[in-house]
Amino acid sequence: MESNWYPLAVFxxxxxxxxxxxxxxxxxxxxxxxxxxxxxxxxxxMAVTFVMAVTTVLxxxxxxxxxxxxxxxxxxxxxxxxVIAAFVQLVEMIIERVSDxxxxxxxxxxxxxxxxxxxxxxxxxxxxxxxxxxxxFFFGLGSGLGWFLAILAxxxxxxxxxKARIPKGLEGAGITLVITxxxxxxxxxxxxxxxxx
Amino acid sequence: MAKGAVKKTFxxxxxxxxxxxxxxxxxxxxxxxTNKLENTMVMCMGVLFTTSLSGFTLSLVRKFxxxxxxxxxxTLVIATFVIIVDIALRAYLPxxxxxxxxxxxxxxxxxxxxxxxxxxxxxxxxxxxLVDGIATGIGYxxxxxxxxxxxxxxxxxxxxxxxxxxxxxxxxxxxxxPPGAFFMLAIFIWIVKGKIIQEAAxxx
Numbered sequence: 001m002e003s004n005w006y007p008l009a010v011f012x013x014x015x016x017x018x019x020x021x022x023x024x025x026x027x028x029x030x031x032x033x034x035x036x037x038x039x040x041x042x043x044x045x046m047a048v049t050f051v052m053a054v055t056t057v058l059x060x061x062x063x064x065x066x067x068x069x070x071x072x073x074x075x076x077x078x079x080x081x082x083v084i085a086a087f088v089q090l091v092e093m094i095i096e097r098v099s100d101x102x103x104x105x106x107x108x109x110x111x112x113x114x115x116x117x118x119x120x121x122x123x124x125x126x127x128x129x130x131x132x133x134x135x136x137f138f139f140g141l142g143s144g145l146g147w148f149l150a151i152l153a154x155x156x157x158x159x160x161x162x163k164a165r166i167p168k169g170l171e172g173a174g175i176t177l178v179i180t181x182x183x184x185x186x187x188x189x190x191x192x193x194x195x196x197x
Numbered sequence: 198m199a200k201g202a203v204k205k206t207f208x209x210x211x212x213x214x215x216x217x218x219x220x221x222x223x224x225x226x227x228x229x230x231t232n233k234l235e236n237t238m239v240m241c242m243g244v245l246f247t248t249s250l251s252g253f254t255l256s257l258v259r260k261f262x263x264x265x266x267x268x269x270x271x272t273l274v275i276a277t278f279v280i281i282v283d284i285a286l287r288a289y290l291p292x293x294x295x296x297x298x299x300x301x302x303x304x305x306x307x308x309x310x311x312x313x314x315x316x317x318x319x320x321x322x323x324x325x326x327l328v329d330g331i332a333t334g335i336g337y338x339x340x341x342x343x344x345x346x347x348x349x350x351x352x353x354x355x356x357x358x359x360x361x362x363x364x365x366x367x368x369x370x371x372x373x374x375p376p377g378a379f380f381m382l383a384i385f386i387w388i389v390k391g392k393i394i395q396e397a398a399x400x401x
Contacts, residue, residue, distance in 0.1 A: 023375050028224040029308050074284060077302045078276040117225050117306035124299035169391030173221045174383050181379030
């Protein structure tokens with residue numbers, strides 16, 4: 001199992017077969033509220049990918065070098081969420097200083113990310129599945145890109161649907177969920193190529 | 198504390214302000230754990246426990262929390278209760294705990310709990326916040342249980358692990374897989390929202 005290609009396999013599995021949103025249902029809240037706008041979706045998608053890749057690695061280090069040696073694994077929820085919140089805060093401050101353009105594009109999305117369950121979920125999956133450091137990085141990156149892909153596709157589809165006539169009760173969240181379901185069906189077509197778990 | 202206020206607080210999250218199908222919050226776990234009734238029940242208990250007690254605790258200390266760091270305080274209080282749930286489940290229901298996997302920990306980022314803390318517990322006395330928390334938990338739970346009931350029934354022909362549909366039933370295995378969850382919730386929201394729209398139209 002643990003061959004040289006394993007991290008890459010995890011990466012592709014995280015994007016396609018075990019998509020964090022379509023197969024694990026994580027990050028739905030911001031997905032449902034942001035996917036209406038294509039531009040915002042791109043910004044949020046990039047921010048999520050970046051934060052996810054880095055925090056998964058940070059959390060892996062904290063978990064392996066701090067929590068496990070002291071037998072404090074049960075504190076991982078609190079510790080992970082603090083690491084994520086602190087990292088997001090840090091990134092926000094750095095971006096604000098360094099680049100106005102980037103801040104305008106990503107700044108408003110960063111606070112949203114702290115409570116995005118996909119980020120915490122990725123870290124928790126990493127612990128449950130016992131990934132090594134490198135695999136964790138690829139898993140975080142893949143999950144982020146998978147989420148990005150899903151929200152981008154959804155934003156595109158919703159844009160096309162703007163002029164469509166949708167039953168009143170299904171407007172908004174309802175139709176988004178139906179499309180997500182169809183997307184999940186489509187992504188199930190990838191199943192069998194790669195498996196992680 | 199007036200009786201009317203208690204009743205109003207209690208009834209709101211059950212109907213007009215239901216966290217799941219009106220406010221569309223906490224969708225992640227709604228979708229993730231509803232493939233089996235038993236898991237769903239355990240998850241609902243966990244969420245009920247966390248919303249009610251975190252609301253109560255935050256309301257007790259609400260006057261001492263500086264506004265700037267209130268999000269952090271809220272998260273920490275919620276996380277504490279989630280850890281209790283996690284440890285209890287691990288000890289008493291290890292099988293369910295394993296199946297729920299990361300979703301127990303993800304109660305922390307369940308927007309319902311954070312939302313109630315922010316919108317209610319910080320502005321209301323402890324007793325009323327406790328009522329609000331319990332009602333929100335119930336409002337969340339019954340939606341999940343309904344969805345789980347249909348998903349388990351159609352997907353495996355079972356209810357709570359017992360075979361109820363006979364051999365003639367062909368399992369719709371799609372129902373227990375991710376797409377089924379999305380479709381089921383969409384249908385549920387469609388029906389309920391349709392009713393609400395109808396009522397509003399009739400009322401005029």
